[in-house]
Amino acid sequence: MAAQPSPVLPERAPEPGVAAPAFSPLYQQIKELLTRSLQGGEWKPGEAIPSEIELAARFRVSQGTVRKAVDELATENLLVRRQGKGTFVATHAEEQTQYRFLRLQPDDGAASGLQRRLLECRRLRAPADVARALGLKSGDPVVWVRRMLLSGATPVVLDDIYLHGVLFKGLSAERMSGYKGPMYRLFEVEFGVHMVRAEEKIRAVAADAAQAALLQVAPGAPLLSVDRLSRTYGDKAVELRRGLYRTEHHHYRNELL
Amino acid sequence: MAAQPSPVLPERAPEPGVAAPAFSPLYQQIKELLTRSLQGGEWKPGEAIPSEIELAARFRVSQGTVRKAVDELATENLLVRRQGKGTFVATHAEEQTQYRFLRLQPDDGAASGLQRRLLECRRLRAPADVARALGLKSGDPVVWVRRMLLSGATPVVLDDIYLHGVLFKGLSAERMSGYKGPMYRLFEVEFGVHMVRAEEKIRAVAADAAQAALLQVAPGAPLLSVDRLSRTYGDKAVELRRGLYRTEHHHYRNELL
DNA sequence: ACGCATTTGTTCGTATGTATT
DNA sequence: TAATACATACGAACAAATGCG
Numbered sequence: 001m002a003a004q005p006s007p008v009l010p011e012r013a014p015e016p017g018v019a020a021p022a023f024s025p026l027y028q029q030i031k032e033l034l035t036r037s038l039q040g041g042e043w044k045p046g047e048a049i050p051s052e053i054e055l056a057a058r059f060r061v062s063q064g065t066v067r068k069a070v071d072e073l074a075t076e077n078l079l080v081r082r083q084g085k086g087t088f089v090a091t092h093a094e095e096q097t098q099y100r101f102l103r104l105q106p107d108d109g110a111a112s113g114l115q116r117r118l119l120e121c122r123r124l125r126a127p128a129d130v131a132r133a134l135g136l137k138s139g140d141p142v143v144w145v146r147r148m149l150l151s152g153a154t155p156v157v158l159d160d161i162y163l164h165g166v167l168f169k170g171l172s173a174e175r176m177s178g179y180k181g182p183m184y185r186l187f188e189v190e191f192g193v194h195m196v197r198a199e200e201k202i203r204a205v206a207a208d209a210a211q212a213a214l215l216q217v218a219p220g221a222p223l224l225s226v227d228r229l230s231r232t233y234g235d236k237a238v239e240l241r242r243g244l245y246r247t248e249h250h251h252y253r254n255e256l257l
Numbered sequence: 258m259a260a261q262p263s264p265v266l267p268e269r270a271p272e273p274g275v276a277a278p279a280f281s282p283l284y285q286q287i288k289e290l291l292t293r294s295l296q297g298g299e300w301k302p303g304e305a306i307p308s309e310i311e312l313a314a315r316f317r318v319s320q321g322t323v324r325k326a327v328d329e330l331a332t333e334n335l336l337v338r339r340q341g342k343g344t345f346v347a348t349h350a351e352e353q354t355q356y357r358f359l360r361l362q363p364d365d366g367a368a369s370g371l372q373r374r375l376l377e378c379r380r381l382r383a384p385a386d387v388a389r390a391l392g393l394k395s396g397d398p399v400v401w402v403r404r405m406l407l408s409g410a411t412p413v414v415l416d417d418i419y420l421h422g423v424l425f426k427g428l429s430a431e432r433m434s435g436y437k438g439p440m441y442r443l444f445e446v447e448f449g450v451h452m453v454r455a456e457e458k459i460r461a462v463a464a465d466a467a468q469a470a471l472l473q474v475a476p477g478a479p480l481l482s483v484d485r486l487s488r489t490y491g492d493k494a495v496e497l498r499r500g501l502y503r504t505e506h507h508h509y510r511n512e513l514l
Numbered sequence: 515a516c517g518c519a520t521t522t523g524t525t526c527g528t529a530t531g532t533a534t535t
Numbered sequence: 536t537a538a539t540a541c542a543t544a545c546g547a548a549c550a551a552a553t554g555c556g
Contacts, residue, residue, distance in 0.1 A: 075332075082521090082522075082552085083553080084520080085521070086521060198513040200511045201509070203504035204504050205461070222461035245461070251484075253457070254457045255457075309540075319526045325524085521553080522551085531542075533539100533542095534540080535538085
């Protein structure tokens with residue numbers, strides 16, 4: 001391991017006016033350095049990061065300080081600790097729950113078991129609202145994907161997905177349709193884009209004619225509208241997803257802490 | 258290391274049937290003891306609990322072990338740490354955000370500023386579904402509250418609230434209408450019931466005639482239906498709340514981690 | 515099957531820094 | 536200024552889980 005002398009050192013910045021932080025605890029600095037390594041791809045999703053001892057040596061801090069930094073990254077779901085094995089970069093590729101971000105559940109507890117059906121996959125220029133959400137300029141290239149999730153024969157979810165055009169350059173219908181497993185896994189494995197968190201805005205809307213036809217409900221039927229903005233390392237927004245959920249036999253579940 | 262007289266002692270509980278943990282780390286035991294003290298009312302919401310040093314002495318463990326237990330209770334929002342002052346029991350009575358559990362937001366960022374209007378407050382016998390949710394027998398007494406939240410003159414939320422009848426014995430319309438501030442504060446101050454967490458099930462529904470009239474929308478208009486089950490210490494369910502939200506100018510916001 | 519090395523998990527102790535009163 | 540309380544940081548030891556020889 002390289003020498004890499006002390007991270008940034010507290011060093012009491014002389015802040016006169018407003019009380020800016022201007023200083024952060026050692027473990028926060030370590031956390032920041034770890035995040036940057038994740039962002040830079042030094043360790044890829046699914047891989048193990050160096051042991052706490054190694055990291056402590058590399059950053060010239062104690063094991064306990066590394067531990068606190070790793071703890072926080074683990075509670076934020078960027079890392080996963082496994083006793084006796086090591087600490088691993090979180091991944092969508094080997095997850096117990098199929099859909100980590102999908103909060104929709106059948107009203108009876110049963111396992112979801114949803115089938116995918118790909119409807120569209122096309123490159124187009126970003127509409128104004130999509131561009132704004134993804135931090136692009138209006139007209140910049142994006143990939144548009146439309147797909148459905150079905151429970152048996154009945155449609156349950158209609159998703160319109162807009163992806164950052166540059167990051168997802170080679171994405172095509174062929175590439176998607178040949179794929180088993182969650183979309184976020186494909187993003188990760190094929191494009192090296194790992195989603196770390198997301199934010200959703202939920203509304204009740206009435207189905208218009210086209211949506212009603214696709215979801216096999218009456219026009220005007222109430223649907224749950226879920227706008228999801230997903231972010232990768234560094235909180236960079238890379239996906240905007242507009243979902244319409246049928247909620248006659250499913251519900252969106254949320255824990256309030 | 259010290260002899261460690263130990264608080265509860267792991268002591269291999271003789272669990273015959275199911276594979277229970279039967280052992281838990283010291284800090285988990287301390288956490289459990291602290292939770293029990295909270296539940297028993299030894300420290301009330303808003304009060305300070307003893308310092309880490311005192312707790313360490315009381316439980317015969319190190320300060321670090323107490324710290325870890327308190328850390329977890331703080332991340333679960335049961336306790337609030339304040340550097341230099343102490344650790345306090347979380348309370349709804351002195352909160353920055355008015356409604357801790359209400360995730361509804363105006364589409365433009367502006368502050369909510371919702372007015373309350375009490376419609377009903379009555380004691381009745383629990384319907385089967387309410388009883389089941391609250392862990393009561395069908396027909397047991399519950400308090401039913403119906404109220405609205407309005408943004409200016411337009412209704413936004415219609416809530417039907419069912420409360421555990423025994424715990425909220427003296428609750429009446431007079432007592433509520435005279436009250437400023439969030440309902441959960443009233444519950445806490447007047448009835449000693451502090452809500453620690455909740456779980457919501459969200460659907461899109463069509464407004465029936467009565468709901469439409471109250472919320473001033475067309476019959477059949479899409480509404481967000483939010484069923485919330487709130488729990489106090491020990492995860493005891495004490496409130497079932499059925500909310501109907503108008504989402505033309507508001508949305509339900511959720512963070513996915 | 516057994517033991518050993520590795521890695522994270524738990525617990526203790528101590529010292530020092532920062533915020534509050 | 537001093538006392539108190541939480542926050543940070545270091546070091547050490549042992550426990551538990553894992554994987555390998």
